Amino acid sequence: MMRVSSLALLVLLGACSSAAKPRFDLTNVTGHLPNLKFQLTADNGKTMTAKDFRGKVVMMYFGYTHCPDVCPLTMTRMHVVMQQLGKLADGIRFLFVSVDPARDTVPVLHQYVTAFDKHDVGLTGTPDQIRALAKRYRAAFDRGKVQKDGGYEVNHSAAIYIFDSKGHARVLATPATSNKDLEHDLRLLLKGA
Amino acid sequence: MRMITRLALLALVAWATSGLAHAGVSAPLQVHDAWIRVLPGALPNAGYAILTNPGNQEVKLVAARSNAYARVMLHESSESGGISRMHAVDHLSVPAHGSVRLAPGGYHLMLMHAVHPVKIGSRVTITLRFADGRTQDASFLARPANASGVND
Ligand SMILES: [Cu+2]
Numbered sequence: 001m002m003r004v005s006s007l008a009l010l011v012l013l014g015a016c017s018s019a020a021k022p023r024f025d026l027t028n029v030t031g032h033l034p035n036l037k038f039q040l041t042a043d044n045g046k047t048m049t050a051k052d053f054r055g056k057v058v059m060m061y062f063g064y065t066h067c068p069d070v071c072p073l074t075m076t077r078m079h080v081v082m083q084q085l086g087k088l089a090d091g092i093r094f095l096f097v098s099v100d101p102a103r104d105t106v107p108v109l110h111q112y113v114t115a116f117d118k119h120d121v122g123l124t125g126t127p128d129q130i131r132a133l134a135k136r137y138r139a140a141f142d143r144g145k146v147q148k149d150g151g152y153e154v155n156h157s158a159a160i161y162i163f164d165s166k167g168h169a170r171v172l173a174t175p176a177t178s179n180k181d182l183e184h185d186l187r188l189l190l191k192g193a
Numbered sequence: 194m195r196m197i198t199r200l201a202l203l204a205l206v207a208w209a210t211s212g213l214a215h216a217g218v219s220a221p222l223q224v225h226d227a228w229i230r231v232l233p234g235a236l237p238n239a240g241y242a243i244l245t246n247p248g249n250q251e252v253k254l255v256a257a258r259s260n261a262y263a264r265v266m267l268h269e270s271s272e273s274g275g276i277s278r279m280h281a282v283d284h285l286s287v288p289a290h291g292s293v294r295l296a297p298g299g300y301h302l303m304l305m306h307a308v309h310p311v312k313i314g315s316r317v318t319i320t321l322r323f324a325d326g327r328t329q330d331a332s333f334l335a336r337p338a339n340a341s342g343v344n345d
Pocket residue numbers: 068069268269279280301302303
C-alpha cells in the first residue's frame with residue numbers, strides 16, 4: 001500500500017515537473033552557463049552591451065567573415081528558421097561575434113551580417129574583449145597557420161548559445177541540430193518559457 | 194556552286210558537332226547542381242557541386258582554377274569536439290560509378306580573391322584538373338550569401 005502511494009506520488013511529481021519545466025529539444029543549459037554579458041562594438045559602429053538586447057531571445061555564435069563555408073551555413077540555417085517564424089522572428093536577435101577582430105572591421109562585419117538576415121547583429125572588439133567573452137562561455141578558438149598570401153583560418157567553437165529575453169542561458173544548439181528542434185525551442189522561449 | 198558550298202558547310206558543322214560530342218564523352222565527370230556562395234566585398238567564396246563518375250575507373254581531382262578568382266583550393270570543413278575547422282585537401286577521389294558531394298559543411302572549392310565582383314545570378318567557369326592531367330570545365334551559378342543550394 002505504502003509502495004503504491006509513493007509510486008503514485010512519483011508519477012504525480014513527474015507530471016508536475018514536466019508541466020512546470022519547458023521541454024526543450026536542444027541541450028538544456030539552464031543554470032549551467034552565465035547570463036549574457038558583454039560590451040562590444042556592433043556592426044552599426046555603436047558600442048552595445050547585453051542590456052541592449054533585454055526583451056529579445058538571443059542566439060550567440062562565434063565565427064569570422066573569412067569563413068566561406070561553415071559560418072555562412074550556420075547563418076543561412078538561422079535565416080531559414082527566422083523565415084519559418086515569420087513575424088515572431090522580430091523577437092529574436094542573432095549575434096555573430098567575430099573571433100577574428102583583426103580582419104573583421106565594422107564595415108566588413110556590417111556587409112557580412114546584412115547579407116544573411118535582418119535580425120543578425122555583428123559584434124567585434126579588442127582581442128582581449130573577444131577572448132574574455134569566449135572564455136565566459138567556454139567557447140574555444142585559435143588562429144591557424146598564416147599562408148603565403150597572408151590569409152589564415154580560425155578554428156572556432158561550433159555551438160550556438162541561446163538566451164531567453166532576460167539574458168539567462170537556456171539551450172545550446174550545434175551544427176547537428178535540426179531546424180525543426182531549433183524552431184521548437186525558439187517558440188518556447190518567445191512564449192516566455 | 195552555291196549548293197556545293199552549303200553542303201560543305203553542313204558537313205563541316207556535322208564534323209564539328211561530332212567532335213564536340215566526343216569531347217563530351219571524354220569528360221571524366223558529370224557535374225550537377227554547381228553553385229557558388231558569393232560573400233560580400235573581398236571575402237572568399239565557396240563552390241559546391243555533385244561530381245559523378247560514370248566510368249570504370251576512379252577519378253582523382255587534384256586542382257581547380259578559374260579566370261574569375263586569383264586562387265582556387267580544394268578544402269574540407271570538419272567538426273570535432275565542438276570545434277569547426279577548415280583545411281586544404283590535396284586531392285578528392287570520385288570512385289568508379291560513384292559520386293562525391295561538395296556541400297556546405299564538407300568538401301568545397303575555396304575561391305579566393307575574385308578578380309572582379311561576381312554578380313549574383315551570373316555563371317562562373319571553373320576548370321577541374323585531374324591526376325592524369327586531363328581537365329574539364331564546369332559552369333557554376335553565382336548565388337547570394339544566404340542561399341541554401343543551387344535552387345533555394
Ligand atoms: Cu574553405
